[in-house]
Amino acid sequence: MAERVKFVGVNSITFNRTFKTDDDCLKYLTFLKWEEGYSCKRCQNRKYSQGKKLHNRRCTKCRYEESPTSGTMFDKVKFSLLKAFHIVFKISTKKKGMSSLELSNEFELRQKTCWEFKWKIQQAMASSLQYPLTGTVHVDEFMIGGPELEKRGRSKGAKKLIVVALEILESGVGRAYAEVIENASAKELGSFLQKYVSKEAEIISDEWRGYIPLKSEFKKLEQIASDDGKNFKDIHIHIMNIKSWLRGIHHHCTEERMQGYLNEYHYRFNRRQKMGTTFDLLLKRMVKNDPIRLLSNN
Numbered sequence: 001m002a003e004r005v006k007f008v009g010v011n012s013i014t015f016n017r018t019f020k021t022d023d024d025c026l027k028y029l030t031f032l033k034w035e036e037g038y039s040c041k042r043c044q045n046r047k048y049s050q051g052k053k054l055h056n057r058r059c060t061k062c063r064y065e066e067s068p069t070s071g072t073m074f075d076k077v078k079f080s081l082l083k084a085f086h087i088v089f090k091i092s093t094k095k096k097g098m099s100s101l102e103l104s105n106e107f108e109l110r111q112k113t114c115w116e117f118k119w120k121i122q123q124a125m126a127s128s129l130q131y132p133l134t135g136t137v138h139v140d141e142f143m144i145g146g147p148e149l150e151k152r153g154r155s156k157g158a159k160k161l162i163v164v165a166l167e168i169l170e171s172g173v174g175r176a177y178a179e180v181i182e183n184a185s186a187k188e189l190g191s192f193l194q195k196y197v198s199k200e201a202e203i204i205s206d207e208w209r210g211y212i213p214l215k216s217e218f219k220k221l222e223q224i225a226s227d228d229g230k231n232f233k234d235i236h237i238h239i240m241n242i243k244s245w246l247r248g249i250h251h252h253c254t255e256e257r258m259q260g261y262l263n264e265y266h267y268r269f270n271r272r273q274k275m276g277t278t279f280d281l282l283l284k285r286m287v288k289n290d291p292i293r294l295l296s297n298n
């Protein structure tokens, strides 16, 4: 099999030159899907012949035929594959992504259709949980959609409580993750840290009591006075940026959907220095992801 040509870059002209037709996109998906070699879904046979359609593969043993899109997030998409590629490209490479309304105008699709497809993309943008934050990590919570005064309240209805962790570097900031939590209890904060922050990290939080019990597991967790936010400047800027980005978006969303937006925001944020590879990576995730698992979150 020929070497796969990986699309690198954020340039629309190059993108348009590379992907002119649905067939160009199908070819790309074919490479991504069977990058590690073909294996029949049904009988695991590794030999195939061409199926009824050009890029389909048919097992030589059991005759099971598979298309490049089947079992991927591009399966049963209601519009052309080329449009789908355009949307993935925009969302992965534009600094602020695109809202479903903007997508709907640009690609002449119904807003709901865009909203649904974007939801899939956001699922693929979730952290792989393979690279927890390290070094100095600040952690804080914030509220969205409710009265701001009540900082540690519960997530309820439109009101969502979000915990965020951010790497603090010698100059500037590193990566970050955020998650919707039920409340600011040690249990909720602890399960967030377990997922996203290394046990070795020097975690710094304010003096909220929910963090106290976590010191036995996270040995380097330190609590300092917030001093009206002066000691947590970088993370507060990060939170402000998330909030202002979210403001341009649908207000009444479910907890899962809010998590989708947080995934999207941080997928781009954590790759802001290597935006050129984000499109290919996102496509790969969309091809490998199990759509059944994703549907259950819908």
Ligand SMILES: [Zn+2]
Pocket (backbone or CB within 6 Å): 040, 041, 042, 043, 044, 045, 059, 060, 061, 062, 063, 064
């Ligand atoms: Zn087979």
